[in-house]
Amino acid sequence: MTWNQLTREERRQRLMKYGKYDHVLAMDDKYPKAEMFGPACASADWGPGWTKLVEPCLEVLVRHGCSVAQIKQKFCRLTVYWNGPAWTADARRVWSESGEEGPDPMDLFKEVDMVIRLMSHRSLFTCEKCGEQPSRENVGTDKSGTRLCDRCLVEERK
Numbered sequence: 001m002t003w004n005q006l007t008r009e010e011r012r013q014r015l016m017k018y019g020k021y022d023h024v025l026a027m028d029d030k031y032p033k034a035e036m037f038g039p040a041c042a043s044a045d046w047g048p049g050w051t052k053l054v055e056p057c058l059e060v061l062v063r064h065g066c067s068v069a070q071i072k073q074k075f076c077r078l079t080v081y082w083n084g085p086a087w088t089a090d091a092r093r094v095w096s097e098s099g100e101e102g103p104d105p106m107d108l109f110k111e112v113d114m115v116i117r118l119m120s121h122r123s124l125f126t127c128e129k130c131g132e133q134p135s136r137e138n139v140g141t142d143k144s145g146t147r148l149c150d151r152c153l154v155e156e157r158k
């Protein structure tokens with residue numbers, strides 16, 4: 001069975017078996033409407049140190065009725081892809097087909113985008129393992145591109 005074929009509960013079960021995703025499961029418990037294990041989410045994967053950056057993203061997404069399409073580390077930084085609520089697609093259609101104007105989805109996109117961009121930027125200076133936020137000089141990356149502070153880098157090499 002591939003990940004895409006699994007139900008929400010099966011996806012959760014699989015992560016529980018790995019044992020190192022308690023922080024991801026805890027966020028799913030707190031923000032079930034973000035649909036991190038729903039059919040439209042490709043994957044939700046980050047180190048425990050970045051949970052404090054992921055949480056504001058989930059909060060703003062849920063508040064606006066959006067859901068997660070993917071959360072991952074890409075080019076050494078936190079990357080969050082998301083889906084807007086159905087009404088945003090409808091608003092565009094109504095505007096283009098009928099010339100009428102409904103509520104403007106741009107306000108939603110601006111706020112969600114701002115929070116996600118800020119957290120993604122902070123991830124460059126935040127250890128993905130322990131959450132330390134040292135200066136840029138003291139954050140390195142391991143072979144897989146994971147952002148780690150000096151202490152965690154040393155641990156990793158032991």
Ligand SMILES: [Zn+2]
Nearest residue numbers: 127130149152
């Ligand atoms: Zn660390």
